[in-house]
Amino acid sequence: xxxxxxxxxxxxFQPATVDDxxxxxxxxxxxxxxxxxxxxxxxxxxxxxxxPKALIDISHIDELRGIRKTDNGVDIGAATTLRxxxxxxxxxxxxxxxxxxxRRVASPQIRNVGTLGGNLVQDTRCWYYRRGLAxxxxxxxxxxxxxxxAMNREHSVFGASRCVAVSPSDTATALVALDATMTIxxxxxxxxxxxxxFFVGPATHITRMxxxxxxxxxTAVTIPPTWAGKRFYFEKVADRNVWDFALVSIAAAMSLDxxxxxxxxxxxxxxxxxxxxxxxxxxxxxGKTLSDETADAVAPLATKGAxxxxxxxxxxxxxxxxxxxxxxx
Amino acid sequence: MNPQxxxxxxxxxxxxxxVAAASxxxxxxxxxxxxxxxxxxxxxTIIVNGKKRRVDVMPQETLAYTLRYKLGLTxxxxxxxxxxxxxxxxxxxxxxxYSCSTLTHSVxxxxxxxxxxxxSDDGSLHPVQQAFVDELSPQCGFCTPGQVMSAVALLRExxxxxxxxxxxxxxxxxxxxxxxxxxxxGVMRAAGQRS
Ligand SMILES: Cc1cc2nc3c(=O)[nH]c(=O)nc-3n(C[C@H](O)[C@H](O)[C@H](O)COP(=O)(O)OP(=O)(O)OC[C@H]3O[C@@H](n4cnc5c(N)ncnc54)[C@H](O)[C@@H]3O)c2cc1C
Ligand code: FES
Ligand code: FES
Numbered sequence: 214x215x216x217x218x219x220x221x222x223x224x225x226f227q228p229a230t231v232d233d234x235x236x237x238x239x240x241x242x243x244x245x246x247x248x249x250x251x252x253x254x255x256x257x258x259x260x261x262x263x264x265p266k267a268l269i270d271i272s273h274i275d276e277l278r279g280i281r282k283t284d285n286g287v288d289i290g291a292a293t294t295l296r297x298x299x300x301x302x303x304x305x306x307x308x309x310x311x312x313x314x315x316r317r318v319a320s321p322q323i324r325n326v327g328t329l330g331g332n333l334v335q336d337t338r339c340w341y342y343r344r345g346l347a348x349x350x351x352x353x354x355x356x357x358x359x360x361x362x363a364m365n366r367e368h369s370v371f372g373a374s375r376c377v378a379v380s381p382s383d384t385a386t387a388l389v390a391l392d393a394t395m396t397i398x399x400x401x402x403x404x405x406x407x408x409x410x411f412f413v414g415p416a417t418h419i420t421r422m423x424x425x426x427x428x429x430x431x432t433a434v435t436i437p438p439t440w441a442g443k444r445f446y447f448e449k450v451a452d453r454n455v456w457d458f459a460l461v462s463i464a465a466a467m468s469l470d471x472x473x474x475x476x477x478x479x480x481x482x483x484x485x486x487x488x489x490x491x492x493x494x495x496x497x498x499x500g501k502t503l504s505d506e507t508a509d510a511v512a513p514l515a516t517k518g519a520x521x522x523x524x525x526x527x528x529x530x531x532x533x534x535x536x537x538x539x540x541x542x
Numbered sequence: 543m544n545p546q547x548x549x550x551x552x553x554x555x556x557x558x559x560x561v562a563a564a565s566x567x568x569x570x571x572x573x574x575x576x577x578x579x580x581x582x583x584x585x586x587t588i589i590v591n592g593k594k595r596r597v598d599v600m601p602q603e604t605l606a607y608t609l610r611y612k613l614g615l616t617x618x619x620x621x622x623x624x625x626x627x628x629x630x631x632x633x634x635x636x637x638x639x640y641s642c643s644t645l646t647h648s649v650x651x652x653x654x655x656x657x658x659x660x661x662s663d664d665g666s667l668h669p670v671q672q673a674f675v676d677e678l679s680p681q682c683g684f685c686t687p688g689q690v691m692s693a694v695a696l697l698r699e700x701x702x703x704x705x706x707x708x709x710x711x712x713x714x715x716x717x718x719x720x721x722x723x724x725x726x727x728g729v730m731r732a733a734g735q736r737s
Contacts, residue, residue: 218623225601225647228580237579248645255604255643256624268601270648296637320714321692322640323625455713456626 221258224267231276231398235430237269239400242427245269249292249331252323257336262345272328277432280304286437291330291430295384298329308436310445310464314387317449320456330431333385333395333411334423337378337486338458339368349375349419359522366524367460370516370532371485374416377522379483383449385412386464386482389490391440396433397425408434412487422486440466440478446539449482450531459483461528463535472502479539481515481532491515494536508540582647589652590615591659597646605641605649606630609656617657617687621716628715631688632656638695638714657687660694670694673732674725681719688715693729702733 223246228234238245246265248254249272257263271277277292280301287304295315298304305312318324318332336343337350339358347353358365359377368377380386385408393408411424411431418424425431446465451457462482468475477498479491493514501507512533519529582601587594590613597612606623609615609632618641621629625643632641633655660668667675670693680686689712696703696711703711708729717725730736 218620219607220602220604223602225582225645226580227582227647233580251645251648252625252643258602259623268645270645272648319625320628321711322628322631322638322714323643325637326639326644 218259220255221261221264223258223265225270226267227270227273229274231274231432234269234271234274235398235400238430239428241267247271247430249328250294250326252319252327253331253335260345262343286435289329289434291432291434292328295324295327295329295332299324307441308391310390310447310466311384311387313447314383314464318383329384329434332382334425334431335382336422338381339378342378350378352420364524365522368522368525369485370519370521370525370528371489372414372487373520374414376415376419376486378486380412380422380485380487381458383459383462383482386462386480386488387447388434389488390464390466390478390480391436392478394435395431396435397429398432399429409490414486443468448535448538461531461535463539465539473500474498474503479536484528484532491536493517498540503540504542508537511540512536586647586650588646588649588654590654591656599646601647603646605632605644605646605654608646609641615656615658619684619687621684628688628692629685631691631715633691633695636695636698638692657690660690668694670697670728670732674728677724677728677731679721679724679728681721685715685717689725693732696729697733705730
């Protein structure tokens with residue numbers, strides 16, 4: 214398949230308000246494409262692997278930008294850039310987990326314009342799919358990443374269903390750990406979903422990564438006060454420190470009662486099509502003291518039920534070691 | 543006329559005419575829009591290096607394309623055209639951006655600075671450029687305009703960076719020649735921490 218160097222023909226709308234943008238999204242449905250910072254968009258278009266008719270630029274809509282403290286926690290507009298999140302003092306103080314995750318996204322230039330909404334809704338990086346092949350995710354009936362000769366070092370070890378692609382977003386793991394709520398709007402309705410249910414796997418919907426229907430927009434993310442200022446751990450393992458997606462990442466939020474863990478949420482990125490909660494570890498660590506012994510005792514639970522592919526067995530010890538590092542004293 | 547100039551003009555004319563041919567198909571969507579729904583106009587003004595430039599911009603056009611092929615500002619390089627190398631780095635309102643991955647229509651009302659715009663009015667080099675010369679930072683030089691822009695942005699925000707901060711700030715710029723440490727030496731020299 215050819216790769217092109219220039220952008221294809223596509224229309225561009227720059228609506229002034231969310232309502233105008235939603236009307237356009239409703240008009241174009243599958244043929245429209247919401248545009249945040251565009252950093253996950255232009256590659257698709259330049260490769261002619263996705264061919265929307267109209268780009269609907271929402272990056273400059275004021276209602277979608279900014280970070281506000283409310284009674285329910287912190288609201289972050291979907292078009293807020295990663296740079297703004299990283300530089301925000303109150304998020305840094307209360308939810309440093311999100312800042313640590315956002316800091317590890319791509320490169321400085323991409324973080325300067327990439328939006329939180331775009332980072333969460335971005336498509337998977339499976340290169341067979343990205344290349345424009347007609348795989349399951351693209352509406353076909355084969356998975357090129359799951360054959361005997363497939364190169365699948367980066368692919369999933371959990372939750373595959375025909376498609377073995379993984380969730381690429383670094384902020385998604387942090388927001389699932391923080392139990393954030395997503396606000397979703399369309400031209401005529403509005404709904405909210407917990408972050409965990411916002412991301413969907415191939416068994417639920419094989420051609421989508423999120424619960425968004427055509428015409429819908431993620432308008433804001435709300436982080437509840439539950440985990441404000443608690444103990445956090447984020448680590449991302451990638452081939453390079455810049456630009457590369459996580460081979461495995463971990464985002465952990467823990468509340469302590471004295472020395473013992475009262476509650477914990479641990480989420481891995483890069484291992485399943487959605488951010489993957491380690492519920493077995495979460496249950497086992499409750500009531501225990503953070504220490505090397507606890508870490509060693511519960512880490513093996515993290516990979517129970519994993520189904521590695523030909524080239525990604527290395528992810529299992531990697532997951533367990535990241536869990537150990539998150540839980541040692 | 544300078545033969546090189548006329549060669550450039552010729553290339554530009556060819557490019558401009560193929561652009562006109564390539565954008566023919568966008569007509570249906572453009573026609574389908576209603577007045578006031580935010581469909582972009584083609585003839586726009588952008589502010590580049592402090593000057594207002596009137597330019598005809600396709601809806602899908604990237605800033606790197608406009609700068610190089612419409613405004614003749616070829617200091618901005620296109621390496622990967624995919625946000626993966628940094629050769630195309632420019633400043634938009636003082637913040638580094640990949641111009642290959644920025645739509646020109648999104649920079650209206652904002653200030654674009656390219657490598658052509660960092661020297662002083664009298665033509666003397668920007669301290670970062672001078673320091674890169676003094677430290678022999680570039681090898682082949684292809685990544686240099688991007689490295690200059692990332693370093694200029696860093697020093698505007700943080701005039702006294704540590705070497706580690708400089709490393710972070712330049713981490714979105716690949717140097718295929720591997721001259722990273724020489725660029726970092728240049729940044730530290732421009733910051734007055736090396737002589
Ligand atoms: C070289 C390179 C390296 C990268 N490395 C990383 C990495 O390490 N980690 C990582 O997490 N990401 C990475 N990315 C992916 C991505 O570009 C960034 O994460 C960025 O934050 C995406 O945000 P954006 O606003 O630019 O997205 P856009 O391209 O604008 O949007 C991405 C998708 O989300 C949709 N969308 C955008 N906003 C909304 C909204 N409000 N509601 C509904 N849908 C919406 C768009 O329609 C599009 O489908 C990388 C990208 C590149 C090119
Ligand atoms: S040309 Fe823009 S990042 Fe490589
Ligand atoms: S000097 Fe040759 S690419 Fe950097």
